[in-house]
Amino acid sequence: MNLTNLRQNHEELINHMKNSGYSMSCIYMYRHQIREILELDLESWTSYKDIHQYFESVSTNQKDLKWRRSVIGGIEHFDLFHLFPDRRRICSFIEPTGAYYSLNPDFRQLIDHYKAYAKKTGKTYETTIDNESHSGATFFYHLQQKGCLNLESVEENDVLSYFLDESGNLIRSSGCCKNVRAVLKAGVELNPSACKRVLLLLPHLTEHRKNIQVLTDDEIEKINLLLSTEILSLRDKAIISLLLHTGIRGVDIINLKLQSVNWNEDVIRLVQSKTETELELPLRPNVGNAIYDYIIEERPTCSYDTVFISEAVPHEPLKVQTIRWLVRKVFKLANIRMGKGERIGTHLFRHNLTRKLLEKDTSLPVISNILGHTSPKSVDPYLHTDFPHLKECALSIENFPIRMEVFDID
CATH class of the missing domain: 1.10.150 (DNA polymerase; domain 1)
Structure with missing residues (x-):
């Protein structure tokens, strides 16, 4: 050693x-x-x-x-x-975890080849590569657990058992299947016959999207009321203001630099972590004031250039988990979204901003630019939240007689 x-x-x-x-x-x-x-x-x-x-x-x-x-x-x-103790976590031994590290050399080679192939063919989003390689590794680990030591020994039942339970119910999403397909397609370059055969064994799954949850006007009012009190720190108020009024992702908030905020032009400029594309957002007065108050009155003095810094010593840039924790804290203090099955997370703020823009007849390309999407089609799933315009699409049934029993709910 x-x-x-x-x-x-x-x-x-x-x-x-x-x-x-x-x-x-x-x-x-x-x-x-x-x-x-x-x-x-x-x-x-x-x-x-x-x-x-x-x-x-x-x-x-x-x-x-x-x-x-x-x-x-x-x-x-x-x-x-070169990581230092930070008082907030107990240092445990670094051991590789995950399906990839449990794969035999043949299956691990396929994942390694996919990663190299993805970068060679122009896939630049690290999150996409990570998600697809993770799904591929989990799929191969399942096959390995079924006794398959390579793709040549894989049978149809081995593949289907990854996507369906014993009763034939779907247990994996179409997105997962799509990711596995991407890894196997890359593997065709490495092992043509075996990868092509297993590709044919993958089920054809229809993509199903759940209804997107959004914040109600009453919930937004409660959050704004909380922001007007002294319960939250100036840092937390600034973060929630950014989420509420810009729809910025949590990971981009923690990476936001002091130089990203242009006070003279009233804009925020940053490079998004997810898409690695530049994003320019207007700096609204309520957001700018919240950030300014935090920087001047509360932000600890340190060598880091990120806007938001931990409150505890040693003062360091925030982790994305801190943003998630803060959102849960705010929802609890505002007494909203406490019901079972109600979504709690930073994306609710993005959904809410999109809904508001749709209700104001903002064009899809403009909304896509504000949210930092690379394609206007990314906004399509949010159309289901635009209730005012959806109501305009409703057809009248006044010319069709309906028996009174239909309205009898007893």
């Missing part, structure tokens, strides 16, 4: 902990553990998990074991990925 990086750079970890306000006792535990690891440097060690198991075998103090696991995990994060 190569400990050169830890040996040369461990003082950087210690200095970070000092500057971040960690207690002297915690710093001592890290320094003491690093010294022990570097002094022993056993040939039998191949990972930090091996290091922990060694100390677990020689320790006689149970209290000693509790802190060692977390400290050794923290040292591993620093040594391998």
Whole structure:
């Protein structure tokens, strides 16, 4: 096990902990553990998990074991990925998880080939590549569990059992099937006959979309009422204002830079994480004021250039989970969407903005640009939320006589 990086750079970890306000006792535990690891440097060690198991075998103090696991995990994060302790998570050992890591060499090669093929043929969206490779890996892992060690041994029942349960009910979406199909199509270049055969075994699934949920006017009023109180911090108010009035994605909020906000032109300019395309949004007064108040009055002083920073020390850019947590917190405080099955998430704000724009007769290309979609067709599913215009499409039945019994609901 190569400990050169830890040996040369461990003082950087210690200095970070000092500057971040960690207690002297915690710093001592890290320094003491690093010294022990570097002094022993056993040939039998191949990972930090091996290091922990060694100390677990020689320790006689149970209290000693509790802190060692977390400290050794923290040292591993620093040594391998230059990640520092942040007070908000317990450092555990880094172990690869997911279906891909359980695949045999033949199936894993197909996933690796797909990723290379996707980039070679112009697929630039990392999220698309990740989603399709994940579906492919899960599909291959299922086949592997059914006893298939390669595509040549796959039968129709093996494929169908991934998409249907024993009663013949659908358990996978058409999107999942589409992703698997993309991986197998790429595999034709690697193994033509086997991939083409399995492609023919995939079921043809019809795409079904659930009705898109939107915020009601009453729910929006309750959120605005909450924003007018002192319950939320200035940071949280600014984030919710962005969600409510711009429909920006949560991942783009956490990546928003200070220089992305042009105060002279009253615009926000950013590169979207999902599509990697540029987006320009008008900076409305209520949104701009909320961001300004946060930056001037509450934002911690730090070296990061992202607008929104964690409140806890050490002050760092937010994680996307923080935005999700904040939305749930706001809905709970506003006492909305507490019913079973009601959707809670940042996308509700995008749905709501789209509905409002549709109701104002905004053209689909304009809505698509505001939302940062790359295709105007992406707005089509939202048309079902435009109730005022849908009502205009209703046909009168006044010329068709209806028996009174139809209206008798008793």
